[in-house]
Amino acid sequence: MQQCLNIDPGKCTGCRQCELGCSFAHEEFFSSSRSRIKVFDLHDQGLFVPYTCTQCADAWCMAACPVDAIQVDADTGAKTVDTGVCVGCKVCTIACPFGTINYVSATGKVAKCDLCGGDPACVKACPTGAISYIDSDTAGFSKMQQWVDKTAAQHNVQT
Amino acid sequence: MxxxxxxxxxxxxxxxxxxxxxxxxxxxxxxxxxxxxxxxxxxxxxxxxxxxxxxxxxxxxxxxxxxxxxxxxxxxxxxxxxxxxxxxxxxxxxxxxxxxxxxxxxxxxxxxxxxxxxxxxxxxxxxxxxxxxxxxxxxxxxxxxxxxxxxxxxxxxxxxxxxxxxxxxxxxxxxxxxxxxxxxxxxxxxxxxxxxxxxxxxxxGTGCVEVNDPDQFMQATNAAKAVLAEHPVTGQGLPAYGTQVLMNVINQSGALPTRNARDVQFEGAENISAEAMVEKRATDNKPNLVRNAACFSCTIACGRISQIDRSHFTVKERPEYWKASGGLEYENAWSLGAANGVDDLEAITFINFLCNEHGLDPITLGATLSAAMELYDVGAISDKDCGGIKLKFGDARALVQMAEMTISGEGFGKEIGQGSKRLCEKYGHADLSMTVKGLEFPAYDPRGVQGMGLTYATSNRGACHVRSYTVGSEIMGVPVKTDPHVTEGKAELVMAVQDATGAFDSAGVCIFTSFGWTLEDLAAQVDAACSGEWTVDKLVEVGERIWNLERKFNLAAGLTGKDDTLPKRILKEAARTGPAKGMTCRLDEMLPEYYALRGWTKDGVPTTKTLNRLKL
CATH class of the missing domain: 3.60.9.10 (Aldehyde ferredoxin oxidoreductase, N-terminal domain)
Structure with a gap:
């Protein structure tokens, strides 16, 4: 079974614990700018949106890398950066249509979400369950369930 | 580190x-x-x-x-x-x-x-x-x-x-x-x-924050987060209802200063409560509250995001206020609402937006407007003074107009902008200013919560609820329930909460954590993060040192023990309704004991012994 991060913006309070968990897991310090997951504040709509790499199966970053520094983690399916190989050319950052792989000037390498080897720190840090790590093949199931419940409720009201 | x-x-x-x-x-x-x-x-x-x-x-x-x-x-x-x-x-x-x-x-x-x-x-x-x-x-x-x-x-x-x-x-x-x-x-x-x-x-800032012992710090912070998640106030009450969870509770306790503290209960409290904020409006079928929101790293998320009814008189012609923005907290719902006898939730949400947009303290703004309404009521100011506005208690339109004049600095708004102490002195009714040391007191009437009387009177920045929030104990029973109507033991309670608050306020965390966290919880996190040894005793000592340092500053600035008092109304006029009916705040039963516990003279001056003990 392959798992993926599933994000429910409706549950996000904008606390950025995910960013702190991420930076701590990878760097042992707290830094929003070094986090591989970012929370966006859509202030006027009253909405917060955590945003990170979706681990494309056929990943643009991986295809673009001229030195094959980006590899597939066999266990999780995550696309991971081998910092020993990465030359910091940034071609992957251009290739990624989502902006979720980024150059870090402090290290001279790129960084992206690596699913923490299958135990994502952002999921553990999130206090509201806005980020979960679930079976990617049935990621839509809970949404289906919500619609089923909603439809059922409407049906009950009408009858 | x-x-x-x-x-x-x-x-x-x-x-x-x-x-x-x-x-x-x-x-x-x-x-x-x-x-x-x-x-x-x-x-x-x-x-x-x-x-x-x-x-x-x-x-x-x-x-x-x-x-x-x-x-x-x-x-x-x-x-x-x-x-x-x-x-x-x-x-x-x-x-x-x-x-x-x-x-x-x-x-x-x-x-x-x-x-x-x-x-x-x-x-x-x-x-x-x-x-x-x-x-x-x-x-x-x-x-x-x-x-x-x-x-x-x-x-x-x-x-x-x-x-x-x-x-x-x-x-x-x-x-x-x-x-x-x-x-x-x-x-x-x-x-x-x-x-x-x-x-x-x-x-x-693109850098980072480092802690002394990362592993110990993660253990301590995770344990502390669990405490907040499991506590009914920080895990349920505050995220769901925000601080507004207090509106009905304080009103029922007879401690909600109403119409410039003429009363201690507001008949319209329910209409401006947390419960009202989540109720769908008849006009647009949407609630005032859009969602809760958190400050950086906060796992409580008491913040309110609200949206004003587009058909409401305040924003009908002003679509720039149709977006979601910071909603009412309890203090602001009180100061703009109950304090003025106004129960129009949308109107006070609007003034709250204005306070954020233009940078005004909504507590002092609301409390000063309520003092102005009483000045108007007793005939000390007239329609003419107010630029034609009939500044009557309960009138939401007059309240909004006067708030906007305060922001623009027009006419009588200029007088409001000086705060209630200067306003009431100017119009010959100094007693109508509900202030201590010139700062308006917040949403708890000391006649119904005695400990808050001592809190306001002794607060180093003037009347303030977040220097020693004894409401936690006296009303909510956190961490231990005390009787809000008795003065016995309050000197000790106030002092303990003041010192603990000094530690929380100096660590970088929110005082609301103290509903769930003890000083042990805080000490474990500070100790893991900072070099040096940080125990509970040390935090209490730091808190007490801060309190005395602030006191020393104020005495040197010209304040004296005589300033540790309350408005005459709170000391002399008894509450007219509710559980505290017939009561005034009995500050004189608490203050001398408080000074003694603090190691201050009977005039409220820290003794040399006290200052030496605290290395001040």
């Missing part, structure tokens, strides 16, 4: 920005934020200076936990000498600003002198420079200022703390607003910023 050990000193008179080392000896004695900022201020200014002169200083200061993953570690404080009170002022804010300052590598920023021209400060990591604000953001609102600075500097992630036009003009209860609706709200710190010709502080 934990402290960045870096202070940015900005001399506004000559435009210099200098990086200097944090005084670590003081950091070990005062921890950070409120404590450390107060120490710097007391060492660097003469306590008798005019608060709005170039000789006063304005300090933005974080705590050692600010910017870490400890829950609620968003906080920074603004410390200065306050213009409403002439006492030491310290206002605490959340949002993202404090953490950004820490990630930019700083612990504090000290502003001194006065700029000849309006300026704003931009901090990008270790680089800091002043820019010209004239013809750019001077005169603009807080919200416009944030957008303009981000656009000009090409960085949408910049955090901005700013004053509005009232702060530039010296409205005495101006605040400093960051992240659109988080504020260093009380004591008029925004007026001090305005007097220095400083419009805004913009920060972008």
């Amino acid at each position: 934990a402290w960045n050990q870096k202070v940015l000193r900005v001399d506004l008179s000559n435009g210099s920005c200098v990086n200097e080392a944090l005084n670590m000896r003081w950091a070990k004695k005062y921890l950070g934020q409120r404590g450390l900022g107060s120490k710097y201020l007391s060492e660097e200014i003469d306590p008798t200076v005019d608060p709005l002169s170039a000789d006063n200083k304005l300090i933005f200061v974080t705590g050692p936990l600010t910017g870490t993953c400890a829950s609620t570690s968003a906080r920074y404080s603004v410390v200065t000498k306050g213009p409403l009170t002439g006492a030491i002022a310290c206002s605490n804010s959340g949002g993202q600003m404090g953490a950004e300052l820490r990630m930019a590598g700083w612990d504090m920023v000290i502003f001194e002198g006065r700029s000849a021209q309006p300026v704003y400060l931009v901090i990008r990591d270790d680089k800091a420079e002043l820019h010209n604000a004239d013809g750019f953001i001077w005169g603009k609102t807080v919200w416009e200022t944030e957008s303009a600075i981000r656009a000009k500097h090409g960085d949408s992630q910049m955090r901005v703390a700013a004053i509005g036009a009232p702060g530039e003009r010296g409205v005495l209860f101006s605040c400093i607003v960051n992240d659109q609706h988080r504020a260093a709200g009380r004591s008029g710190v925004g007026a001090v910023m305005g007097s220095k010709n400083l419009k805004a502080v913009a920060v972008r």
